[in-house]
Each structure stands twice: as structure tokens, then as C-alpha cells.
Amino acid sequence: MRVFFTHLNSLIIILISFFFFITSSTSLDTLTGTQILKTNQTLLSENQTFVLGFFRGSNTNYYLGIWYNNISPQTIVWVANRDNPIDNSAGHLKIGDNGNFVLLNSSGNPAWSSNQTNAKNPVIQLLDTGNLLLKDLSDTTNNNYLWQSFEYPTDTLLPGMKVGWNLDTGTEKHLTSWKVEGEDPSSGDYTLKIDYHGLPEALLRRNQTIIYRNGPWNGERFSGIPGMKDNTNDLKYNFTYDEHGVWFSFSVTEPSLLSRIILSSDSDGQYQRYMWIQGRWNKFSYTPKDPCDYYRHCGPYGVCENDASPICTCMQGFRPKNQEAWNLRDGSDGCVRNTVLNCSTDKFLHLENMKLPETSSVFMNKSMTLDECGSLCKRNCSCTAYANIDIRNGGSGCVMWFGQLFDMNVHRPGGQDLYVRLAAADIGSSSSNKNHRAVLAIGITLSALVLVLGLVAICYLRKKRQQSSRGDQRNMDDLKLPMFNFDTLMMATNNFSQDNKLGEGGFGSVYRGRLIEGQEIAVKRLSENSGQGINEFKNEIKLIAKLQHRNLVRLLGCCIEKNEKMVVYEYMKNRGLDSILFDKSKNLLLNWERRFNIIYGIAKGLLYLHQDSRFRIIHRDLKISNILLDIEMNPKISDFGMARIFDKDQTQEKTIRVVGTYGYMSPEYIMDGNFSIKSDIYSFGVMVLEIITGKKNRGFSCDNHELNLLENVWRRWHEGTILTLIDPSMGNSYTESEILRCIHVGLLCVQECAEDRPTMSSVILMLSSEAALMPRPSNPGFFLRRNHAETSSRNQDNTESVNQVTVTLLNAR
Template sequence: MGEGGSTTLLTFSLFCFTTFLSTLSLSTDTLTTSQLLTTNQTLSSRNAIFQLGFFSSTNSTWYLAIWYKTTHDEDGDKTVVWVANRDTPLENPTGFLKISNQGNLVIIDQSQKPLWSSNQTTTNENPVLQLLDSGNLVLREANENDPTKFLWQSFDYPTDTLLPGMKLGWNLDTGSEKHITSWRVTNQDPSSGDFSFKLDYRGLPEIFLYNKGERIYRSGPWNGERFSGVPEMQPVTDSIKFTFFVDQHEVYYTFSIGNQSLFSRLCVSSVGELQRLTWIQSTQAWNKFWYAPKDQCDIYKECGPYGICDTNASPVCQCVRGFRPKNPQAWNLRDGSDGCVRNTELECGSDRFLHMRNVKLPETTSVFVNRSMDLTECGDLCHGNCSCTAYANIEITNGGTGCVIWVSELLDIRQYPAGGQDLYVRLAASDVDDIGFEGVSDKANNTAKVVGIIVCAAAFILLVLGICILWKKRKLQWILKGKSEHRGFPERSQDLLMNEVVFSSNREQSSERNLDDLELPLFDFNTITVATNNFSEEHKLGQGGFGSVYKGRLMEGQDIAVKRLSKNSGQGIEEFKNEVKLIVKLQHRNLVRLLGCSIQMDEKMLVYEYMENRSLDAILFDKAKRSSLDWKRRFNIICGIARGLLYLHHDSRFRIIHRDLKASNILLDREMNPKISDFGMARIFGTDQTEANTMRVVGTYGYMSPEYAMDGIFSVKSDVFSFGVLVLEIISGKKNRGFYSVNKELNLLGHAWKLWKEENALELIDSSIDNSYSPSEVHRCIQVGLLCVQERAEDRPTMSSVVLMLSSDTASMPQPKNPGFCLGRNPTETDSSSSKQDESFTVNQVTVTMLDAR
């Protein structure tokens, strides 16, 4: 036997010996770093409710899974609730589970290669794996039992089953989502199937069942007690309690069990059925407590726009009163998918509202939401805006609270005999008169008309008086030449502003969505004035291209940063709306959080979370402060910017091109974590769009890619170029200049490229950094930076590749090519050619707002 055979035998012998020791020392519910879990072993939770082990339904593939220890399905198979390696099975029963030296959970296959890993990035001193009675598999420090400090847990990675305590939804700070996806074949193939149940947090959140990405069922929004589309979802005392949670950080659905002897789970079957199953002890079987879709009216958009689905009607599709079938022929053939159209066009001011009861609210992913309004205020707001098609309370508890307003077609309405919610649909006044107004008598109607006339007359008188007062006030201001700046504005202006912001998208011919699906707090001008001490100089944080930024403190004690746009700035209302639209839709720990906005007369302000360490450039390029940025912090900043940019390009709901990424637009929080800011010049791309061309080139010289600066062509690769410049600036502590100068002095890109070719790349590192840095890590970052600033856009990597290269010591990286330069001579040009150049200058901090592209 040769040397290779001896090595193989030794490895196999060690494996068998370790397995033998593991079998002897394995505890009931815990696995330590010195133990293995082989395919013939299991862990049991403390009270023997769940088991962890390997299972195989075909004896050809093995999966690490969690199942109920004492229950089984009707065929006698295990009731599996979680599978680790569902899409990467073991092909041989000689694999095992272990805790790696890095503290990760790892499944090792028969060739001793990792097949699956938990992939957490934190290093652990003494990790242990434990199976809890909740069915949660947790990795924790040996002496740590605080659930909030678990290093990793299976509850964060559901498969096809939601157990009590598991969350289905979104962490908006990290951008991470939890959803359940069916098995390919129930009880046979646990690989990811076609059906998934996911929460959409936009507008008023609700949950959808998908088949290969296509919506087939909708839960309806949460109404405070249950989902609007699940009237039978009633909490049972000491049994199942349903919870829906939403704030600026998290949106999720979960449930809990009051009776610990009751087993209940929510799962998606391989045939596309959402099931609530409970274990019946007397029959020793799983009972289907609830399921969906269960009838024709559960099918998503079965009756089209403005159609109502009612299983007690024949046919099941009916039009909302005041509407008629859009396609009568198809409607008569029981195909209601085209929906309905109005009998009478709306006239805005004279329109009225039809009160519908016991319905599943229309789809709410693109609605206006205000949780502080009552129903009367909600109705007034809807009536005052011609784009509003319907309104309702958000929650039905306490007599009804909150306001949700639709500004587009009403989709997927369902009628229930009982349950559901009240919905108010906008109709032309004549249609409401023809059909009656839900039991309102003629006398009541006449009374309402008289009251309406009186109210209108009073409103007219008040309006005239208000105009007179306002005219006199403005005249006085003009006389005082601005010494007494106007700070007041009627409180109702907040509603008027919101109306304009929310409903303007229906009046603008634009392919970009406006703020119609966002809930954005509006700050009163006086509130901002008090918070910033009347925009005093001592509160001023800095001066930007479009105005000043001030620190403020709200009455509640929260610190804020206020971006006050200059009245004469280049950023007009469109750029302002663009920044609001984009930032409020984006949720990531490396993007600055927009708290609200304020528009008052000619004042436009954005209110952000306050960043204690201000902008990166204020520290990086300051000789006295740059030493506070050691290499560990600089590398963390580089990686954070990369993750934020990856989210913008690939992981957000929209593909966002920032177009003005630079050091001054990177803000640093208390722990020096970076956050990308200033989205005034950003652009939304379609999911299949790769580049665009503009005649309005915006950005900052020194960070602009050649194809964008010279030809107006921008894409995700334009941002990659800017990121590469940032990386080299962070490493060197020097600014990049947009041009070469006539005295042969290279800008930062040229200098870095020269050092790279001379194999002296580490000379680029900032002299203020001590020797604690890792040379290989710095070298890798320089190589990434040079790859990002290559002249040809197609040569530059995507941000997903950048993140991979930064996070892995072993990731293969190509050699960079010649970097691109916005303007000026190429480094290979001769001295004679350079002598013909005009003198160049540094424009690193000049923001370009208008250039004609060639």
C-alpha cells in the first residue's frame, strides 16, 4: 500500500475513533466542540418534544433535520419541521455534524468536505449546540442562556414550517427576511419546492402565498385581531395566540401556544396548500385546523379590479355597486378576471362614498397609511383628493383606529357573511343616489345636504378671512424686509402637503413610483426650528452642495440631523421628492435612515437619524483626526459601504444607482459604522435594466467613471468605480483628483496603479496607521479598489463579487487593468504631449449638477 493509501486509512481510522468517542459521550440535548453527531445518532430536547438527527426517505440521500419525537403523520413517517441541508443532501451515510474550529455548524460529507454551514461570522470561545423544547436549534456560548445573545438559531432559517415563537417577516435594519417554502415532494423530497408564504412589508403589510413567484393567495392586512382575509382566525383562550408586529425596525407575524400540551404548526404543503395543523392526542393524528386556499374566492384577484368575490352568490364574481363588468362576454362565461369599470366618471368635489361591510380589504401593498388618524379624518383626507378611490380603518379594535387610503384600482375584494371589515369606496354622487347610501333615509340625506351647505358657506367665509389675514401678514413681512421670518402655517397644511406628496404620482407622467405606498412622518416647521435653535450656527454640522445640515434635538430627546435645502440651491422639488422616495423605501444598516421631512412655503427639509461622527471625509482627510481610523476600522468601513452598495444594486426592492458616492456622503455612527447618504441624484433601474444614458451628468469629479463623465452613460458599474476610488482613499488617507496635472504628478488612481505595477502596493497605506494591520488584507483591498476603477466598465466586478472578495482570503481575484480617468492625459503619454495640455486642478469636492454629455 502506497503513501496515499496510508493517509486515507489513517483519516478513516481517526473518523471511526472520533465517532466512537462521540457515541459514548454524547449528551441528550447538547453537542460540544469535541463531539460529532453521526447519521445514526440523535439529540433530544430536554422534555423529549423534539429530536435532531439525520433522516432518509429513500436510503440514498440523508438530511439533518428536526422532528417531533412522539408524533407521526398518517403514513407513520416523522413529522419533520426543519431541514438544514434541504438542497445539499448527503449522498452517503458516513457524514456527520460538528462545530468547526471557527465556531460554525458544519455538515461534513464522506470525503471530509463541508456540505452545509451555519455561516455566522462571529468568533466564539466555547460554543455549544442545543436543541430546545421549542424546536429551536441554537448555537450559544456554553455559559450564555440569553436568547437575544444566541450565536445562531434555526428559527432564523425556516423551511416549510412555522412553529410557535418563529417569526415570518422582515428585519428592516438588516434587510433580512424569514419565509417558509414547501418541500418538493411531501415526506419524500425536502428540497425547496414551488410554493412559498412571504410577507410584503410595503404599504399596509400582508402575507402572500406564491407559486413559482406568482401570487396565488393573499391573507389581507392585519386588522388588530386577525388578518382581514381570514375571518375564522379567532384567538382561543389558553390555546393559540396570534401576533402581528410592525415598527420601523421589524415587521413580522408569529403565534404562541398557551397550553404546552398542544402541538400546532403552520406549513406550506408541496401541492400549494397553506395549513394550520394541530395534534390530537386522543386520535394520535394531525388535524387540519385551517387551510387556504379553500375555495374559488381565495384565489388571488379572482374577480379582477373592483370585483367582489362571494361564495354565497351565483356567479361568485359581482361588481361593486356603481360598477359594471369590463368584459361582459367573459363575465357571462364565469371569467371575472378582467374586473369591473365605473358606471359614471368621478367628479371629485361632488363624489360620495359607498359603505361596504364585512369585506376583505383590497390589496394594500401600495396604499397611504397613517396610524394616528381616525375614520372621520381619513374620510376627509380621501374626499379632498381626487385620486383617492377608497378608505378604511387600519384596525377594528377600540371602535376602529388608523387610516388606510387607496389611490389605485381596488383588487382582490371578498364578501363575507360575517367578519371582515368596513370599506368606503368612492363613487359618483349620482351612483350613490341611485343605489342608496347603505340605509341612510331621504330625510337624513336632506339633512346632510343642508349641513353640507352650511359647512361650505362657513368654510368660504373662513377662507376669505384667511386670505385677507395672510395677505396682510405677507405685506408686513415685505415691509420688514425679511427680518421677521414667517414660521407659522395652518396645522391643516400638513394634511395638504401629505395629499400632494401621496397623490401626485397619479398626476405625473413618470415611470418612477412616487410616495403613494409609503408612511413618512411630516415634521412641523416650528418643531424643526425649536430643535435646531432657530438654525443657529452652533448647531450647524456642515455645508453641502444644496444647503446646510444642522444638528437638532426633538422634544422627546431624540437627536436628529436636518438637511435644509437652500432656496437657491440646484436641488429643486424633483430632487427633493426623489431623495424622499428612495431613502424611505430602503432599509439597511449601511444606509442612512430618513426619519421624516418638512415642506413649508419655500422651505424643504429632510430629517435624518443623527450620526455622531459625521462624515468620513471630515476624519479621513484631517491630519489631526485620521489616526483614530486604525486599519480595523477602515476595513470595517470599506466592507460596510460595499454591503450597502450591494443592497442598492441587488437586494433592495428596486435597483438603485447612487451616482454621487463619495467620502462626504458616507456618514459614521457612534461605533464608526458607515452609512451611505444623499440620494438626491440617485436613479431607479428596472430589474432587467443594465445601463442608461443622460444629458444631465451629475456627481463629483474624482469619483465619476469615464463613461459617465464623458458620455453620460451610467450603470451599476459607475457606482463600482466610485466605490473603488473610495477604497483607495480610505487606504491612503489621500483625496483623489479628477485630473492629471501638467507637472507629471499623478492623481491617486495613477499613483496606486504605478505602485501596483512596481509590486510596491503596500506603500499606498496611510502613514498614520500603525503596524497592526494585516498586509495580505490591505493588499487584497488595494487589488479590489484597482479592479473597481478599471477603465472599461465591463471589466469592473459587480458589488456581489466585491463583497465576496473582501470577505474571503481564498477567493480568486483577477489582475487589474489600467484604471480609468475622467479627464486629462493618460500616464503613457509623452512629455511633449503633456506640454500641450492646459493646466489641471483638483476638483474632488466639486459636485457637478449639469454637464452636456458628448
């Protein structure tokens, strides 16, 4: 009897184990022919890097996919049945009778399957690379897979995964975006494919329309992505092509480093590279990102340069085909030659820093030198340009173009040399083609001199008011700043219509606009009657024109014409941070990862202003509404009308005109007019606490006798209940230690005594390192109470410092 119960207990244990397997997730990385994977089960790779399982889309249907393990939010890298989901939880994955594996819906019908095979002992295995394999256990040959998911990419490229062509079989692999990012994994509108014709390159399409090409591979990088080489410390790009095929892939130098490339549908089909660092996905690069990245933006023979104005230009020896459209900044018709070619006397114009023209129909020879390539192009009267294929070791290989040249960009630095055929008369009589730049520069200088003299003469004859306006414009000319004419901006903003109005401030309104060439802009139009704002207008132009940083709003130009004064900026699709942070219907967009990136980005922008730029800049009007967000929610500091330039060794300045915004101004600035980098840091600290709590700091007045934000944070910090102030719209997207560190930084920045506040370099260190030592914060400056009686009733623990201030000379904006 004892033996019977012993066997019975063993049987029960076996049955329980089997039941547990079929009803819950399993940590195994392999599925055999006798097992099934249900919608509530998963496979986990050996080192627990990737998971295979089912997830639900926004339509509540089920999809079989692969995602990173222990990464939040869930990051899916591959989807099996993206265009044929199963409609309920009764579906499952199994190995079919013929050796393939198949996904069955609730009716037992296949929704998706791998290729047909004849495996005797098939198994499914998930690797730590994210590759899902179907292999035969009876075949002991290494790497002899019957099927692998790496050969069927969806929207993500992982290390070791390839896209391209197998020319022996005629098969092609490419990326296709999701229909809706993060919601609908079905095939979207964007594809990234390798074009193997001519000199291979990758093409990004929206449906069937090419919207971007990355240029041919030059041995180090794609010609149109100069930044690729700068990012090769942590990974290596691989691009190979021969008569058997053409393939692109990448690999990581450290196996534990998580990196991926995705084709996004959220950002108009951007090709983006991410790396997992310090608990979040960091976007290291993306394309297209500038107007010049878009396909054939400047037409045949046109050259696009993002830093120029207009961005489309004709190279030497060419002129606009449609001058009227060109004047309106529409360069799509491109350029035409000034002089007809004569094969026997033609010469070649040497262009530097170029993205090579479109290469789908070119001649190429990998063994020729550049001199041999030039000689061959010279003898062939149909050859219009030539260049090296490979730029390494001084250059090698030959690529030659015939007919028109399309999609040329200037990349400084990072482009390569291109030699374009020109009539001898257009090259000039110089013995060296390289001298044409000096000749061109002299010509431009003389033309500019004549133009300036002409303007002076005109200004002398015009009315006094017009003379003043032109004088303002000449001041701007000293900055070599692109100038927009009034008609261009009027057309771009639909005659400054109310529908295009983004906002209004003390000095005027801001409008959204679109130039004819397609670039979106924001136009700040100074109010005609706002005489007080003219100096601030000039100040903003002069300052921001000299500053270049990814976390500062980019100035595109200005307009001083017809008594109008306007500033033209890059357009920020997500507008001001305040429009999202303080809007309950939108603040769900700001999870903790995005909020931290915004805080960190503002800090980097301020570090540049205070320390790394040519000048030491004090902004003086930092606030949430002056932080603009681009399409990826990257922050950019804006509105430099109140900013001041300091000498590198200058630490403080005093003013009798206190300007700024309630709740963001430091105590020493309000009371004594003293401002410094520490007054900016005070404003930064207020913003940090507002971003974390989602609440505004109300500044001086407190009619309902409640605590303002700084006082509330300070009190809760000492009570140990600070986490109750965190914006609930973030849910559980944050880690407690990280958010407490940021609150600590915010409190250090708003300390009442300016000397106690950290510098921005210290702030960056404290934000980016958990090991950084952080001092105990002292009392913030509150500016709360109207009388001492109210203050003392709330100040019994002596943890606060309250300043009683009456400010009469204050221009709030």
C-alpha cells in the first residue's frame, strides 16, 4: 500500500508539473513537436534577453512576437502574423505535421506559418540575439537552420540581422513600419529597401514614392549619413555587395549592449537607431531629419545645404531653371547649364563635402584609380560626373554618372569629393579648379559691397522712418544672417491668419508657416506699436544667431521690411512644454522617460549657454512656456529677448529693470536686481519640480493661503512624503531612486542663497550618475506671504525661509 501511494504521489507531481506548463509561462527557450505555446505562455532565451509570446494590439487582436525581456515599456522587435492576427485567446503556436511551425486561430485554421520543411525532429528555439530558429535536432551540422526570423524582418533591425538582396535566388528582405506606432503592428506605409542597381544604396519610401535615399556606401558609411562614422565606437556597420547579393547589417562590440534600428511610422518614416543606456532607450541618430534629406529636394543639378539660405543653390556654371519659383524658395525645378558642353574642351569642377548624386544608373569599377576614372569620364562625352567609390586610404574605385545629377547635398564635414563636367568657359582661366572658391568669394564680396553702397544711397533719399528701418537691417547684416522678405513670410503664414497663430506675448504674435520648398517655420512678428520690444528683438537676433546647440531653438533668419520686424525659427511640432505638461488631456504623453529626457536636455542647453558657448549667456526668462518640444519631444530653449552676454570671468551684473515671470525669478534678482548664472539655475530648479509634479509654481501671491509649489515640495521632502506630489499621469513609469534624485537636484537649484546653488556642470553630473555626491539642500526662496502673521503660522518647524517682498518695478511677460 505504501508503494502504491508513493507511485500515486509521483504521478500527481508529474500531472501538476504538466498542468503548470500548459497554463502558465515557461522559462524554456525551446518548443518541441509535442508541445504547444498558448497565448498566456512564453519562451525565454537562455540568458533571458528576449521573449517569444503573444501580445495584443489596440484592436484587441493577438499577435505572436518577440520583445526584450525586463524592459519597460514593452519593446517589440519582430511580429510573425502582423497582417493576420488571431481574434481571441484560444489560438496557439505548434510544430505542424510536415515539420514547419504554424500559428493556429481559435478555429484551428492557420493564421501564419513558416516555410514548408521535411524535418524529422523539428524544434523551435529562441536565441539571445532575438533570432527565432526552426531546426532539426537530428541534423548535427552547426548553424544549419531550416528557418529563422532574422530572414524575415518587420520594422526592426537587430545586430546580425540583414536587409538586402540575394541575387542568386532573387529574394529580398527589407523593413516595413507599423501601421500605427505602438498600437497596430500591421504593415504600414513606410519601407526601407536596398536598391541593388548601379552603386547600391538604401531607399526610404512612403508607399511607392521615394522620400529619402542614404547615398552609396563609401567604405566607412553611407554618403548621405556623415554621422555614421561618429557612432562606430559601440557598433560596426557592415555593407557588402557583389554578383551574388547586396546586404546591410550591423553588429555590436559588446554582446551585453542592446541596440536596434527601427523604421518608425510616428515620425514620417524616420530610420532611427536606439541604444539601451541607464534604464531607457536613447535615440542616437535618425534620418531624414532636415529638409535637404528629402529626395530630389532641389531638382536636377541643384545642391541642397541646410545651413544656407535659401537651402537650394546652383553649383558654379549653372543657373535656376525657373527663376520665379527659385525666388519663392521653390527649387524643385533644379538648375540648367550656363554654357553648352564641348567634349574636347570641357573641364571638371571639384566639389567637396558632397552627398553623391543618385546612383541607380551609373558605371562602376572597383579597381580603377581616381585619375583613371577622370580620364575615362573625360573621353566619354556623355559622362557628366565622377568620384571614388571608396574613400579609405586615399580613395579607390570609380563611379561615373551619365545624364542629369539628382539629390546632391552638402555635408560639412562628412561628405566626399565629386567632379562635375562643365564647359571650359564656366570653369574660368585659373590653372587649378580649386581656385574657383577664392574667385567666387571675391566676386561675392565685391557684389555685396556694391549692394551695400546702393542701399546706403537709397536710404539717404528715403524718409527718416524708412532710414531707421534700413539701419536696423544693416545691423543685422553684420551677423551674416539669412534675411527673408516680407512677401515670402506672408505667403508662408497665409497672410498671418488666425488659423496659423501659435500664441501671443507682450511683444507680438507667433505664427506657424510653411515655405514653398516645404520647410515648416515659426514666425515671431513684433507688434508694430511695441516700441519697447525693439531692443529685445535686436538682442534676441544677435544672441541666438551666434549659438548652435541641439537643445536651443534654431534661428533660420529674420525680416526687417515695410516697418515689420520678424524672427524666423525652426517649427516645433509639439509647441511649448506648458501646452502638454499643464493640460490634463495631454500630459499622459509625458511618461517619466520623456520628462527625464526633457530635464536633462534643458540642463545640457543651459550648460552650453553658461560654459561651452563662445559667450557666457544668462537667459533671465527661463520658464516652462519657453521650452519648446520637437517631434521627438526633445526640448529646445527659446526666447532670448531678455538674455545678457557675460565676459568669461564675469560672475554677476545688476539691473534696475527687473524683468521676468512670476514664480521663476530668483530672490536676489527680485530684491536687488542682481542676476548671474545662479539666477538661471534657480529658474531651472523651479522647472524641474514643475515637470515632476505637473503643477505650476504660483510665485508671489497666495490669495487662498495655500502653499505654493516650492514650499509644498520642501515640506513634503522633510516629512518623507514627497512621492505623493509626483504627477499621477506618469503612472508607474518611473523608478523611485531616479525621481528622488531629480527632486533633490531641483531643491538644490532653488536654494535661497545663490552661492549654495550648483553649477550646471554639477547638475549634469548629479542627473546622470547615481554615484554622484549630493549635498543636503537648504531653504528655498518662496515669496509667499503677504504678512508675517500668515508666515509664522505655517513656519513652526523653522525649515522654511520666507521673504516678504513688495515689487513695484516689474515687467512680467
